[in-house]
Amino acid sequence: MTSPNNSHKKTSHENSETDKNTPEKQNSLLAGIIERATKSGIGRKKLNPSAVESAVAKNMADIHSNPTKLRLAFLGGGSFGTAMANLAARNGCDTTLWVRNKRTVKAMVKTQTNKKYLPGYKLDDRLKYSHDLAASVKDKDIIFIAVPGLAFRETLKNIAPFISGQSIVSLTKGMEKDTFAMMSDIIKEVLPEVNFGVMSGPNLAIEIMKNMPSATVIASESEPLRHAVQAALHSAFFRVFASDDVKGVELGGALKNIYAIAMGMAAAYDVGENTKAMILTRALAEMSRFGVEAGANPLTFLGLSGVGDLYATCSSELSRNYRIGNMLGRGMSIDAAVKKLGQTAEGVNTIQQVHEKATKEGIYMPITHALYAVIYEDKAALGVALHLMEAGFRSDVEFVMAHDHSNAALTAQMKTSSDSTADESGDTDSK
Ligand SMILES: NC(=O)C1=CN([C@@H]2O[C@H](COP(=O)(O)OP(=O)(O)OC[C@H]3O[C@@H](n4cnc5c(N)ncnc54)[C@H](O)[C@@H]3O)[C@@H](O)[C@H]2O)C=CC1
Ligand SMILES: O=C(CO)COP(=O)(O)O
Numbered sequence: 001m002t003s004p005n006n007s008h009k010k011t012s013h014e015n016s017e018t019d020k021n022t023p024e025k026q027n028s029l030l031a032g033i034i035e036r037a038t039k040s041g042i043g044r045k046k047l048n049p050s051a052v053e054s055a056v057a058k059n060m061a062d063i064h065s066n067p068t069k070l071r072l073a074f075l076g077g078g079s080f081g082t083a084m085a086n087l088a089a090r091n092g093c094d095t096t097l098w099v100r101n102k103r104t105v106k107a108m109v110k111t112q113t114n115k116k117y118l119p120g121y122k123l124d125d126r127l128k129y130s131h132d133l134a135a136s137v138k139d140k141d142i143i144f145i146a147v148p149g150l151a152f153r154e155t156l157k158n159i160a161p162f163i164s165g166q167s168i169v170s171l172t173k174g175m176e177k178d179t180f181a182m183m184s185d186i187i188k189e190v191l192p193e194v195n196f197g198v199m200s201g202p203n204l205a206i207e208i209m210k211n212m213p214s215a216t217v218i219a220s221e222s223e224p225l226r227h228a229v230q231a232a233l234h235s236a237f238f239r240v241f242a243s244d245d246v247k248g249v250e251l252g253g254a255l256k257n258i259y260a261i262a263m264g265m266a267a268a269y270d271v272g273e274n275t276k277a278m279i280l281t282r283a284l285a286e287m288s289r290f291g292v293e294a295g296a297n298p299l300t301f302l303g304l305s306g307v308g309d310l311y312a313t314c315s316s317e318l319s320r321n322y323r324i325g326n327m328l329g330r331g332m333s334i335d336a337a338v339k340k341l342g343q344t345a346e347g348v349n350t351i352q353q354v355h356e357k358a359t360k361e362g363i364y365m366p367i368t369h370a371l372y373a374v375i376y377e378d379k380a381a382l383g384v385a386l387h388l389m390e391a392g393f394r395s396d397v398e399f400v401m402a403h404d405h406s407n408a409a410l411t412a413q414m415k416t417s418s419d420s421t422a423d424e425s426g427d428t429d430s431k
Contacts, residue, residue: 081146089127149174173253200253202312219249248300257347259283260313261325268329
C-alpha cells in the first residue's frame with residue numbers, strides 16, 4: 001500500500017533547499033555511487049577496500065550526467081523509523097516505511113502522521129507506507145532497521161529471503177537479551193554476505209521532527225555505503241558524519257541508555273550540577289572501558305555517538321530512558337515505569353546485559369552495577385550511591401594515566417573500610 005499523494009508538492013522550506021540544490025544534488029551524486037557499486041556487485045559481499053576506492057573514483061566522473069534516486073526501506077513504525085524515513089523522503093529519496101500493523105499503515109496513509117509515536121507532526125507527501133515486508137525490501141538500495149533490539153533478529157530473519165544486493169543499516173540502540181550480541185553481530189550471523197552499517201548519535205526523534213539542527217554518525221567498513229547514507233539523510237537540519245568504528249559507534253548508542261536511566265533517577269533526587277557532571281563523565285569512562293574490551297576505539301566515545309548522545313539523553317526528558325529513571329527515582333517499580341512509558345526504553349534490558357557481561361569478564365562498571373542493584377536487587381538508592389562515592393582511588397582518564405598507577409595501597413585500604421561499612425549497613429555488594 002502506498003501513500004495516495006505522491007505529487008511531490010513542495011513546502012516553502014523544501015523549495016528553498018532545492019533552489020540551493022544542496023540535498024538533491026548530493027543525493028543524485030552519491031546515489032550514483034551506490035547504484036553503480038551495487039550493480040557491479042561491490043557492496044553485496046565483504047568489500048575489498050581497493051575495489052571500493054576504484055569504483056568510487058571511476059564513477060565520480062559521470063555521476064552528474066546520470067542522476068539516480070536512492071531506493072530506501074525503513075523497517076519499524078515507531079518514532080525513530082518514522083522520523084528518519086521522513087528525512088529521507090524529504091531529501092527526494094524513493095522511501096518506503098514498513099510498519100507491521102496493517103491498520104496503522106492505513107491510518108498513516110490517510111492522515112500522513114504517526115498518531116501514536118509522533119502525534120501532530122505532518123509527514124512528507126512523498127513518503128510511502130507498507131505492511132508488506134517483502135515488497136518493502138525488494139529492489140531497494142538500503143534497508144534501515146529501526147525496530148527495538150529484542151525484535152531485531154526476528155526482523156532480519158523475516159527479510160532474509162528477499163535480500164539480493166541490498167545494504168543494511170541498523171538504527172537500533174539495543175543489545176540482544178542473553179547473547180550480549182549487538183545488532184551488527186546479529187547481521188553478521190543472520191546475513192553474513194550483506195554489506196552493512198550502523199547509525200547512531202544524539203537524535204531525539206521529536207527534535208528531528210521539529211527541524212532542530214542535529215547530527216549523527218554512520219559507521220561502516222564500506223565507503224560507498226557511508227556515502228550513500230550521508231546522501232540519503234544529510235540536509236541543512238541534519239548532518240551525517242562518517243566513521244569506520246562500527247563497534248564503537250554502536251556501543252555508544254546502546255550504553256548511554258544505562259546512564260540516561262541513572263541521570264533520570266538522579267534528577268528525581270534533585271542532585272546538583274556537580275553531581276550530574278560527575279555521573280556523565282564517569283559514565284563516559286565506563287562506556288569507553290567496556291568498548292575497549294569489545295574491540296572498539298576509545299576515541300570514538302569522544303564523538304557524537306559517544307559523549308554527544310550521552311549528553312542528549314542524560315539531559316532531556318524527551319529521552320524515554322531518562323524518563324524511566326525519573327519514574328524509578330520517584331518510587332515507581334520498573335514494571336510500572338515501563339508500562340507507563342508505553343514506548344521502547346532499551347536501557348532496561350541493556351543494564352542487565354552489561355551488568356552480567358561486565359561481572360563475567362571483570363570489567364569495572366560501578367555505575368552499571370549500582371543501577372542494577374537498585375533496580376533488580378531492590379537495594380536502597382541512597383545507600384548504593386554512598387557506597388559508589390566511597391569506592392577507592394582511581395585515575396581520571398585511564399587512557400592518559402592507567403588506574404593501576406594510582407595509589408594502590410590507599411585504594412585497597414579504602415575498599416576494606418567501605419566493604420565493612422556496607423556489610424554493617426546491609427547495603428549493596430556493588431563495586
Ligand atoms: N526515538 C528516538 O528518539 C530514537 C530511537 N532510537 C532507537 O530506535 C529503535 C526503535 O525505537 P523507537 O522508534 O524510538 O521505538 P518506539 O517505541 O517509538 O516504536 C517501536 C516500534 O517498533 C515496532 N515493533 C516492536 N516489535 C516489533 C517487531 N517484532 N517487528 C516489527 N516491529 C516491531 C512497534 O510496533 C513500534 O512501531 C530503538 O532501538 C531506539 O533506541 C535511536 C535514536 C533515537
Ligand atoms: O537515543 C536516543 C536519542 O539519541 C533516544 O533516547 P531514548 O531511547 O532514551 O528516548
